[in-house]
């Protein structure tokens with residue numbers, strides 16, 4: 678029966694698996710093309726101070742779409758880029774353009790860039806960062822690098838070497854998406870992270886189980902502070918969330934309420950606008 682109707686019937690036996698494979702392949706091809714033609718874009722999302730909502734820095738978030746304009750999110754393509762060995766090149770592209778953009782901002786505004794675990798497979802990630810900072814003449818203290826808990830699994834020696842080397846450069850290291858992975862207090866302690874970013878699932882949780890989530894968020898903030906870290910809450914979307922968070926002494930906010938990811942061209946005006954809006958003390 679399958680023979681009579683040809684290939685289409687045969688693939689219909691595992692439609693889900695097949696569609697998935699085709700999509701992966703299509704994304705891999707798109708990634709290769711986009712690297713070749715430098716088509717990755719970067720969006721910048723403000724990270725603000727708790728009190729006046731002043732922009733302290735921006736997180737760089739990579740953006741890509743298919744040739745027909747259909748958007749393709751990093752949550753989907755970064756894992757594929759990791760698997761096919763493209764994440765190093767994409768990461769270097771993002772870092773370069775993020776730093777180039779940040780050079781146009783006031784000197785007290787930082788830029789934060791995500792690093793994938795497999796960027797650490799290449800033993801010289803710290804050297805890559807150092808060279809880039811020198812080449813672009815950008816001070817290390819204005820750069821933050823975000824890593825996830827998955828990086829620390831397995832306690833690999835070259836990972837701790839690279840993190841230590843990055844810290845020696847004067848770059849700040851942030852633990853991203855805290856509370857979603859396999860965090861261990863030991864890791865936070867050992868690597869001396871500068872910043873703790875509480876994952877947005879905790880903000881989402883607040884909406885349906887307020888008291889319980891509040892307790893957990895408060896505990897994480899206290900823990901972060903006791904360990905000497907700056908604490909950021911991700912995914913802040915409502916005034917109600919801010920009201921609650923401001924009681925908990927969280928240091929910085931990131932979320933749609935304070936600003937959506939924007940193009941590089943929009944960052945300058947966003948910073949200028951706040952300079953006009955913020956009353957000057959002098």
Ligand code: C2E
Pocket residue numbers: 722737738739750751752755768771791792793823853854877911912913914931932933934938
């Ligand atoms: P992330 O590093 O935790 O980045 C924050 C994500 O949360 C971003 O999604 C951002 O748009 C989203 N977000 C921010 N505020 C809110 C909010 O109020 N509500 C909601 N619902 N979402 C909010 P995005 O840009 O889709 O990135 C997803 C993930 O992809 C990032 O999570 C990061 O893990 C990864 N990623 C993005 N850019 C890069 C990159 O250049 N390199 C690497 N290795 N990973 C990247």
Ligand code: MG
Pocket residue numbers: 736791823853
């Ligand atoms: Mg991040």
Ligand code: MG
Pocket residue numbers: 853854874876911
């Ligand atoms: Mg995050």
Ligand code: MG
Pocket residue numbers: 854
């Ligand atoms: Mg995330």
